[in-house]
Ligand code: SF4
């Protein structure tokens with residue numbers, strides 16, 4: 543993939559994260575949610591997790607944050623790992639860890 | 655000239671035979687307006703003839719005298735000692751370039767990277783005009799403004815030495831080459847936009863930059879490579895989103911009458927004075943034209 547496509551995805555994810563985090567904060571606070579204390583209670587969280595709307599929001603947030611973070615880590619590593627083959631090897635390692643964490647993060651969403 | 659004070663020059667010299675640095679200290683009598691380069695010349699002429707450093711123009715034009723002065727990359731010929739407000743100057747060779755001797759570094763990697771971005775006007779199918787230019791390309795003052803500040807570059811490599819990414823990634827094109835890529839892309843005479851964007855679209859190209867701006871801070875000519883790199887990124891994203899495609903370069907100026915007439919002047923058949931007379935006649939005719 544062209545480097546610029548990766549960077550474009552990175553920019554777009556940055557915008558998406560800003561919007562999703564605002565929604566996330568709004569849910570936890572009394573802005574549209576039940577307030578900070580109640581918003582974190584077991585009942586509220588489990589109730590929320592059974593709603594498809596929140597499932598979608600949290601799946602998107604998890605995906606956006608993980609992808610953005612891993613692209614960032616890749617960029618930092620590429621400053622130090624400069625050989626072509628070494629970069630391919632690093633990419634494989636990074637994206638394998640990414641998939642594992644993504645699946646792990648999805649488990650509670652799928653289970654609810 | 656009257657000596658204002660004595661200043662210590664602590665010079666970090668690269669000793670190639672030993673593969674290490676050695677610090678030598680010299681006392682230099684400084685007069686008003688004296689530059690660091692003049693201090694170095696004083697040391698070479700009076701204290702240590704073996705000291706190696708580079709200089710040529712002595713007027714901030716050739717860009718060869720770059721060294722690190724008190725931690726900052728600067729031109730030795732354009733830096734007055736008294737302006738540094740210090741009784742001790744620490745001088746080192748530029749960073750991120752192979753060392754040769756004392757303060758001398760090898761600029762080859764720097765120039766090779768510049769060559770990679772094709773630092774010349776690219777014209778599709780313009781071979782003939784390229785090798786045998788007959789006329790100038792038309793450009794408005796506004797079009798010149800688009801790249802003017804970037805054309806002031808001296809290729810002194812101060813920005814290259816200041817860049818932290820160049821320090822960690824030897825494949826990184828570096829601020830000067832990237833800035834120069836933008837300089838030609840922004841030139842309305844050029845048609846190499848897509849070719850150059852492909853070259854710089856890489857983690858070792860414009861995406862490697864951290865935008866800390868050390869390059870722009872170091873530039874003695876006020877060029878802003880960090881800005882050029884951001885503008886390159888914008889161009890690449892615009893290309894990806896389909897906003898820009900191949901560009902058409904500025905047209906050639908129409909032939910001027912006196913140029914055609916001047917071609918008739920055949921030097922072997924004239925004496926120098928005769929040829930001058932003929933050219934004068936043609937020019938006068940041209941000036942008389944409305
Ligand atoms: S702005 Fe970019 S090119 Fe300039 S010094 Fe920083 S990393 Fe290097």
Ligand code: SF4
Nearest residue numbers: 807808810811813873
């Ligand atoms: S951009 Fe400035 S610092 Fe860099 S090589 Fe050109 S003149 Fe020197």
Ligand code: FES
Nearest residue numbers: 710712717719731
């Ligand atoms: S000697 Fe030419 S720029 Fe300093």
